[in-house]
Amino acid sequence: MTTGSRCGASVGRPVTVLSAFRDDEGGFTTVAVAVALLLSLTLVFAAASAGWVASRSSEVQDVADAAALAGANSVASFATVAQVLDACVLSLGLTGMVVYGAGLVASCVPGLTTVGARMCAAGGQILEARRGLARTAASGLERLEAALPALVVANSASCVAANEGEGLSYSGCALPVPATSQSDFSALLADVDDEPLDDLSEQMRAVSLEAEEARERADEALERGWMADCGSKPYSLFERAGTLAGLSGAENPYHASPETWSFGVPLMRARAYYAARLSAEDVAGPTAEELTDAACRRAFYEYALGEVRAGSWTERQDGTVEADLPSLPRNAAETRACALYTQTLWPCTDEEGGRTLHSSADCPGATGAPSGSATLAQLDSGSVAPCPECRMDVGEMGRVAAASTSIENGFEHHWRIIVEASEDYEAARDDLAAAEARTRELAEEGERAFEDALGQLSAERPVLCPPGAWGCVAVVSRAEGTVVPTELTASFLSSAELPAGAAVSAAVLAPDEATSENNVLASFFDSLSVSDSALGGALDGVMGLWGSLLVGYGSAYGRVAEVGGGFLDRLDGVLGGSVGAWLRDQLKGVMHDLGLEPVDMRLRKPVLTNTQDVLDRGGYDQVSTVRELVARLPDSGSAADLARALGVELGDAIGAGSLTVAELPIPGTDLTIPLTVELSAAGGSP
Numbered sequence: 001m002t003t004g005s006r007c008g009a010s011v012g013r014p015v016t017v018l019s020a021f022r023d024d025e026g027g028f029t030t031v032a033v034a035v036a037l038l039l040s041l042t043l044v045f046a047a048a049s050a051g052w053v054a055s056r057s058s059e060v061q062d063v064a065d066a067a068a069l070a071g072a073n074s075v076a077s078f079a080t081v082a083q084v085l086d087a088c089v090l091s092l093g094l095t096g097m098v099v100y101g102a103g104l105v106a107s108c109v110p111g112l113t114t115v116g117a118r119m120c121a122a123g124g125q126i127l128e129a130r131r132g133l134a135r136t137a138a139s140g141l142e143r144l145e146a147a148l149p150a151l152v153v154a155n156s157a158s159c160v161a162a163n164e165g166e167g168l169s170y171s172g173c174a175l176p177v178p179a180t181s182q183s184d185f186s187a188l189l190a191d192v193d194d195e196p197l198d199d200l201s202e203q204m205r206a207v208s209l210e211a212e213e214a215r216e217r218a219d220e221a222l223e224r225g226w227m228a229d230c231g232s233k234p235y236s237l238f239e240r241a242g243t244l245a246g247l248s249g250a251e252n253p254y255h256a257s258p259e260t261w262s263f264g265v266p267l268m269r270a271r272a273y274y275a276a277r278l279s280a281e282d283v284a285g286p287t288a289e290e291l292t293d294a295a296c297r298r299a300f301y302e303y304a305l306g307e308v309r310a311g312s313w314t315e316r317q318d319g320t321v322e323a324d325l326p327s328l329p330r331n332a333a334e335t336r337a338c339a340l341y342t343q344t345l346w347p348c349t350d351e352e353g354g355r356t357l358h359s360s361a362d363c364p365g366a367t368g369a370p371s372g373s374a375t376l377a378q379l380d381s382g383s384v385a386p387c388p389e390c391r392m393d394v395g396e397m398g399r400v401a402a403a404s405t406s407i408e409n410g411f412e413h414h415w416r417i418i419v420e421a422s423e424d425y426e427a428a429r430d431d432l433a434a435a436e437a438r439t440r441e442l443a444e445e446g447e448r449a450f451e452d453a454l455g456q457l458s459a460e461r462p463v464l465c466p467p468g469a470w471g472c473v474a475v476v477s478r479a480e481g482t483v484v485p486t487e488l489t490a491s492f493l494s495s496a497e498l499p500a501g502a503a504v505s506a507a508v509l510a511p512d513e514a515t516s517e518n519n520v521l522a523s524f525f526d527s528l529s530v531s532d533s534a535l536g537g538a539l540d541g542v543m544g545l546w547g548s549l550l551v552g553y554g555s556a557y558g559r560v561a562e563v564g565g566g567f568l569d570r571l572d573g574v575l576g577g578s579v580g581a582w583l584r585d586q587l588k589g590v591m592h593d594l595g596l597e598p599v600d601m602r603l604r605k606p607v608l609t610n611t612q613d614v615l616d617r618g619g620y621d622q623v624s625t626v627r628e629l630v631a632r633l634p635d636s637g638s639a640a641d642l643a644r645a646l647g648v649e650l651g652d653a654i655g656a657g658s659l660t661v662a663e664l665p666i667p668g669t670d671l672t673i674p675l676t677v678e679l680s681a682a683g684g685s686p
Contacts, residue, residue, distance in 0.1 A: 443579050
């Protein structure tokens with residue numbers, strides 16, 4: 001009886017299907033190994049095929065992402081162009097206003113009116129250039145913006161086409177949201193009324209010329225008075241007072257120049273001089289003629305002392321003066337017109353011929369009884385008789401100052417020059433003060449007009465909301481029928497096709513922090529290649545001013561006051577305390593208080609975003625919109641075909657040509673620089 005077997009199995013166990021895979025010793029048979037290898041290979045290649053399908057299926061999303069970014073890139077290019085043009089228009093207007101302001105300041109300053117006229121004319125030319133640039137920029141931006149949907153479609157479709165390959169073909173493009181423009185460029189066309197500034201500058205120049213002429217007359221009169229008092233050689237009032245009256249020191253001061261001198265100096269000198277001459281004059285003489293001469297001199301000195309003591313010289317804070325320097329008689333006619341003719345100065349006696357007037361009681365002809373005193377007017381009227389000895393009359397009195405007034409070595413000669421100069425100086429100073437007061441009034445009006453014009457210039461900026469401002473939605477489809485690679489799987493798997501697929505994506509513009517200090521405006525200004533040499537003269541620095549204001553359009557736009565104020569400060573000849581200096585400070589304050597908002601000049605770059613957000617912003621239902629767009633996509637076609645299928649008419653906007661978006665007139669020259677945009681570059685095409 002058998003108790004076991006070699007394999008430990010029961011003897012006589014029935015043969016099963018597994019015996020094809022297991023031998024009697026419990027190991028795997030050749031069939032088992034072959035089947036295992038076949039199954040393993042099948043699973044490996046099946047997994048590879050599935051991986052390939054999954055990988056290729058997801059590529060449509062990558063293409064959609066790239067298309068959305070490409071479409072948004074066109075919007076970014078347009079935004080940059082619009083911002084540069086807005087910066088040009090605003091900065092050019094600010095430049096014109098600053099130059100106009102400098103012209104107003106110079107127009108207030110006598111001696112700078114020619115410079116003021118040129119600068120005001122230049123300011124007007126710059127503002128006119130701004131008007132021309134603004135007109136063409138508004139029109140050009142509208143044309144470029146009208147082409148923007150086409151550029152978005154063309155650029156994104158080009159991107160989709162560039163991603164075809166390895167047997168896969170894609171169809172699709174990006175659409176801008178919103179699809180139509182909501183921009184408003186009317187602010188570019190807002191004009192600046194510079195006519196009030198022009199009128200004021202003309203009035204300022206006229207009044208400044210009056211002030212300049214009055215100042216010249218005042219300076220001439222002052223120097224003429226000083227020359228007569230201290231400057232003339234060999235004789236002057238200073239020299240005559242020292243020689244004839246022995247004055248010195250504080251009673252007879254010397255001034256080396258008109259800058260330290262005033263008409264009050266000779267007035268005080270004359271008071272000391274006539275007091276000294278009166279004190280030293282005695283009415284005496286061996287003959288009646290000498291007695292008469294002495295009496296007339298004493299009467300003249302006494303009269304002159306009273307007159308100069310009554311005279312005055314006052315300088316007021318408003319720049320005017322009150323000149324009351326008395327004129328002294330130099331002949332009989334002028335003597336009859338003064339108090340010497342009517343003063344009861346001359347002694348009288350009763351003589352045989354009646355009551356007789358004498359030059360002195362010591363007159364040899366005064367033999368009768370004293371009969372009081374009389375005037376020269378009474379003598380001329382016949383009320384008293386002339387003395388045949390002393391022959392005192394108005395002629396004798398008039399001859400006292402005649403000689404000293406008529407010749408250079410006489411005190412009264414220089415005094416008369418000083419009196420006439422003081423009268424001319426007083427009139428000139430009155431005219432100058434009136435002109436300066438009028439200039440101040442015009443300067444105040446100029447400040448208000450400058451502020452109003454600057455406010456008009458910067459009241460509002462263009463509203464930029466082009467097609468695609470809220471984002472670009474890309475829809476891309478993959479045609480079905482693409483065969484899965486069978487080089488390795490044909491022996492194990494039947495052939496298969498990659499099914500059709502579609503994907504959507506969206507991109508928006510976001511500021512690129514890496515470009516916060518970008519120099520796009522500086523590069524643009526450098527590309528204009530216009531220097532100050534085109535303007536020259538008083539306009540030197542104008543193009544540099546524009547460049548500074550243009551580059552400062554971004555986050556540092558608070559430099560308007562700094563840059564504009566610096567330009568005003570470089571005006572030569574504007575002295576502190578003058579109306580021009582006051583106006584300059586006021587205009588700098590206006591620019592400081594302008595309050596222009598800083599402009600974010602960071603470049604915009606496309607970034608992917610949630611498609612739902614973009615569609616919601618555009619008022620679309622995501623599911624129905626995407627399905628509709630996918631259904632309308634043709635299997636193939638040009639950008640124009642895709643655009644038409646999606647409801648966008650490209651027209652003639654797409655091409656390899658360029659579009660002139662603005663024309664920049666260069667003020668002071670006949671130059672006009674066209675500002676063009678290559679449509680392929682604006683579209684971001686490769």
